[in-house]
Amino acid sequence: MNTTLHLYNTLSRQKEKFEPLRPPFVGLYVCGPTLYNEPHIGNLRTFISFDMIYRYLKYMGYQVKYVRNITDAGHITNSLGEDVDNIGIAARLEQMQPLEIVYKYNLKFQLLTKTFNLLPPNIEPTASAHIQEQIEIIEKIIENGFGYSVNGSVYFDVKKYMEKFPYGILSGRNVDELEAETRALQGQEEKKFFADFGLWKRFDPNDMQIWRSPWGKGNPGWHIECTAMSTKYLGKTFDIHGGGMDLKAVHHENEIAQNCGALGINPAKYWLHSNMLNLNGKKMSKSLGNFFMPFELIDGTSPLFSKPYEPSVIRFFMMMGHYRSELDISDEALQSAEKGYLRLVQSFRNISKITPKTPNETLWNQLLQIEADCKKAMDDDFNTSVCIAQLFELAGLINKSLHHEIEASDREIEKMQQIVTDYFETVLGIDYQDKNTIRFDLDSIMQMIIDIRKRARENKDYQTSDQIRDALTKAGIELKDSKEGTSYEII
Numbered sequence: 001m002n003t004t005l006h007l008y009n010t011l012s013r014q015k016e017k018f019e020p021l022r023p024p025f026v027g028l029y030v031c032g033p034t035l036y037n038e039p040h041i042g043n044l045r046t047f048i049s050f051d052m053i054y055r056y057l058k059y060m061g062y063q064v065k066y067v068r069n070i071t072d073a074g075h076i077t078n079s080l081g082e083d084v085d086n087i088g089i090a091a092r093l094e095q096m097q098p099l100e101i102v103y104k105y106n107l108k109f110q111l112l113t114k115t116f117n118l119l120p121p122n123i124e125p126t127a128s129a130h131i132q133e134q135i136e137i138i139e140k141i142i143e144n145g146f147g148y149s150v151n152g153s154v155y156f157d158v159k160k161y162m163e164k165f166p167y168g169i170l171s172g173r174n175v176d177e178l179e180a181e182t183r184a185l186q187g188q189e190e191k192k193f194f195a196d197f198g199l200w201k202r203f204d205p206n207d208m209q210i211w212r213s214p215w216g217k218g219n220p221g222w223h224i225e226c227t228a229m230s231t232k233y234l235g236k237t238f239d240i241h242g243g244g245m246d247l248k249a250v251h252h253e254n255e256i257a258q259n260c261g262a263l264g265i266n267p268a269k270y271w272l273h274s275n276m277l278n279l280n281g282k283k284m285s286k287s288l289g290n291f292f293m294p295f296e297l298i299d300g301t302s303p304l305f306s307k308p309y310e311p312s313v314i315r316f317f318m319m320m321g322h323y324r325s326e327l328d329i330s331d332e333a334l335q336s337a338e339k340g341y342l343r344l345v346q347s348f349r350n351i352s353k354i355t356p357k358t359p360n361e362t363l364w365n366q367l368l369q370i371e372a373d374c375k376k377a378m379d380d381d382f383n384t385s386v387c388i389a390q391l392f393e394l395a396g397l398i399n400k401s402l403h404h405e406i407e408a409s410d411r412e413i414e415k416m417q418q419i420v421t422d423y424f425e426t427v428l429g430i431d432y433q434d435k436n437t438i439r440f441d442l443d444s445i446m447q448m449i450i451d452i453r454k455r456a457r458e459n460k461d462y463q464t465s466d467q468i469r470d471a472l473t474k475a476g477i478e479l480k481d482s483k484e485g486t487s488y489e490i491i
Helices: 041-059 086-093 098-115 127-143 175-181 222-234 245-263 294-299 311-319 331-349 361-379 384-402 410-427 438-458 462-474
Strands: 006-009 014-017 025-030 063-068 147-150 153-156 197-202 218-220 238-244 268-274 277-279 327-329 477-482 485-490
Touching: 006 268, 025 041, 025 222, 041 063, 041 098, 041 238, 041 268, 041 277, 041 294, 041 311, 041 410, 063 222, 098 294, 127 147, 127 153, 127 197, 127 218, 127 222, 127 245, 153 245, 197 222, 218 222, 222 238, 222 245, 238 245, 245 268, 294 311, 311 331, 311 384, 327 331, 331 384, 331 410, 331 485, 361 384, 361 410, 384 410, 438 462, 438 477, 438 485, 462 477
Parallel strands: 025 063, 025 238, 238 268, 277 327
Antiparallel strands: 006 014, 147 153, 153 197, 197 218, 477 485
16 A cells, blocks of 8 residues: 655654555554543643544555553552552542542543544553453563562563663663662662663552562553553554653653563554643643643633633644644633634535536636645644645635635535545544534524624614624624625634
């Protein structure tokens, strides 16, 4: 299967032509949520980004097996490098059992994916259901000489591993340079080398989830979960491994080491990472008070924003930035995105109102060029921002056809709708046809206002007519009068 898609491979630090291992089949693994709290808005950007990538691969005709895991067990490595039972901590704080915590936040995560129109993955495995697979991977690592057991815990032997494989190839970080950053953490004295990391952690009396293993009771390490689940469902090597930029230096680096240590090969041919979401130019942090959840943005309950925003607007805003670029979210940025979104939506919904006329070869060629440019943008490492710019070009042609500035036949009208369906709905995943929110009742509201203005003009009450026009212009809506009647456009 010939492809023109090029993507940026974090592993090689350059764009590469996408050549699947077993075309037309594509294996895609993305690190999913850890269920000890709700995914924050930064997590949401990662999930939306890889939903778009999944959509485009499917649109290109690939048969994609998309695996996105759920972390509901194990000790998670925090920002300090400590292995922490976050699910157990959350369970104590909320006075619940771990399974209750996991169930509670999984429901919220699934609601989030539906709200933001994310396609479900083909497989959504949980860590707790794959303890045996994790144990088997650890046993292979030990058997190959890259792991060792101490007092019921198992560690990955990084120094031994570096005798055969490079460590740090994904992040580019030198192991010797990391030693100064290593803190005096609990359990460090058990390690042979400061960079060794946990594959299995012996149980602590405070642990609320405990499993049996050949090394005693305990919990799996965080990194081993993804190695076990990705290889089980996609094979020892597959096409694409994705996740947020924050996972690159530790989690994904250790996944590569584990896979090489157990199976002798890097698990993924291409490593893709979505970048961070900042707020008002600053990194989001609870300590800085600039941290919020997606539903707070939808409900309008965040004090950081002046109004609520619809999920489609938020998704559109995310698509306006390239997935590998840092994106800054702010009230002003969302208002600007909303304005652009409504302009596009109104234009797209007006396609059905265009009066078919004679074929227009010039318009036809312009539409073919827009379609080609949308594909070219997406083929260039999923450049959604350039694709959206082309959709604005399309909106301009739609408006001109609607207002009889250019003629369009059924052929051109069908091509307009096809481009919208293919790229705005299918690839970018924006459900602009949703009628469940009040904002999508704008057509009926505007028709009522246009009728009031029409009656005022018929009664020669031009003052009222002009006041309506001027007020709408200030609100960002332009009325267009023609012999066929009055239409409106969001400006």
